[in-house]
Amino acid sequence: LAKTTQPISMDSYEGQEVNITCSHNNIATNDYITWYQQFPSQGPRFIIQGYKTKVTNEVASLFIPADRKSSTLSLPRVSLSDTAVYYCLVGGGFQKLVFGTGTRLLVSP
Amino acid sequence: NAGVTQTPKFQVLKTGQSMTLQCAQDMNHEYMSWYRQDPGMGLRLIHYSVGAGITDQGEVPNGYNVSRSTTEDFPLRLLSAAPSQTSVYFCASSRSLASTDTQYFGPGTRLTVL
Numbered sequence: 001l002a003k004t005t006q007p008i009s010m011d012s013y014e015g016q017e018v019n020i021t022c023s024h025n026n027i028a029t030n031d032y033i034t035w036y037q038q039f040p041s042q043g044p045r046f047i048i049q050g051y052k053t054k055v056t057n058e059v060a061s062l063f064i065p066a067d068r069k070s071s072t073l074s075l076p077r078v079s080l081s082d083t084a085v086y087y088c089l090v091g092g093g094f095q096k097l098v099f100g101t102g103t104r105l106l107v108s109p
Numbered sequence: 110n111a112g113v114t115q116t117p118k119f120q121v122l123k124t125g126q127s128m129t130l131q132c133a134q135d136m137n138h139e140y141m142s143w144y145r146q147d148p149g150m151g152l153r154l155i156h157y158s159v160g161a162g163i164t165d166q167g168e169v170p171n172g173y174n175v176s177r178s179t180t181e182d183f184p185l186r187l188l189s190a191a192p193s194q195t196s197v198y199f200c201a202s203s204r205s206l207a208s209t210d211t212q213y214f215g216p217g218t219r220l221t222v223l
Contacts, residue, residue, distance in 0.1 A: 032208040043113075043199045043214025044152070087151065091208060099144070099151035 004088045009104040018075040020103050022088030025069050033064060033071045036087045038102070044087060048073070075105075083107045111135050113215035115200050121221045122190040130185040130218050132200030138213075140203045141183040142167070143175065145196040146217075152199060158183055159206065190222045 005023040012018045024033070032051050036044035048055055050062040050071070061074040075082055085102040116131045134141065142157035144167075154167030158177040172194060174186040183202075187194060200215040 030208070034208075034211075036212075041217070043201070043217055044212075045214070046211040049209065049211075099153075101149070101151045 003098070004090055004100050006086075006088050006100060006103045008101065009106070011106050011108065012078055013108050014079055015077050018078050018082070018105060018107075020073045020075075020086055020088075020105070021070060022073070023070045024088070024090045027068050027090050031091050033062065033068075034089045035060070035062065035073050036089065036099075038085045038087065040084075044099070047086070078105075078107045080107050080109065113200055113202055113213050115198075115215035115218050117218060118216065119219050121223065122187075123223050124191060126190050127186065127188055128190065130187075130198055130200075130220070132183045132185065132215060133181050134183075134200075134202040134213070135181065136202060136204075136213065137180060138202035138204050139180065140206055140210075141177065142201050142212075143173070143183070143185045144199045144201065145169065145194075146199060147196050155185065155198075187220075190220075192222045194220065195222045196220060 032049055034049040035047045037047050038044040048057055048060050048062045050064050052064050055062045063072040083106055085104050087099050087102040113134045139160045143155040144152035146152045153169045155169055155173050156167055156175040158164045161177050161180050164175050164177055177183050198218045201212045203210045203212045
């Protein structure tokens with residue numbers, strides 16, 4: 001199981017770019033990196049997934065260096081509605097999908 | 110497409126009572142799972158199923174039973190509720206176990222055991 005380490009919390013203001021970094025030093029060759037977002041009183045929701053280099057979708061970008069021992073979720077121009085907990089997961093299969101405590105992002109006006 | 114649905118949304122039990130948390134998905138997903146989330150913590154896997162008739166234990170299975178008689182439904186049973194089982198329970202499903210397949214989560218059931 002590849003353990004992940006993320007900051008417990010981050011603060012930002014509306015319109016800023018937010019980068020959340022996740023460390024996963026013992027990631028396996030076949031592991032993908034997946035980020036989920038969870039709003040209060042809701043289940044987690046998939047944001048983005050990647051294996052290496054950079055992935056971008058309409059919500060976020062994911063940067064993965066060549067050694068894959070870390071990854072950075074980038075949220076461009078955050079708004080109040082981006083206030084949530086963000087989870088970094090590494091692996092595949094239900095047995096290997098371990099949700100840590102995540103990063104609690106607070107966006108202020 | 111309703112996605113993953115869970116009932117009830119809220120439940121209060123007394124210690125020793127039993128109950129079943131319902132979970133259903135209409136996406137024809139083979140894989141379903143149950144997680145619990147305690148305050149300020151991440152999700153912990155309770156049980157999962159790789160298809161009808163096949164279930165297995167996750168990280169915290171004690172005190173819970175599951176069965177999977179159909180592809181659509183994956184109920185979670187608490188046999189004798191304890192205060193330590195006070196938590197929010199999430200059901201999830203995905204097309205396969207492949208790491209590239211997204212898990213879809215239900216809205217959760219908030220359970221309080223007195």
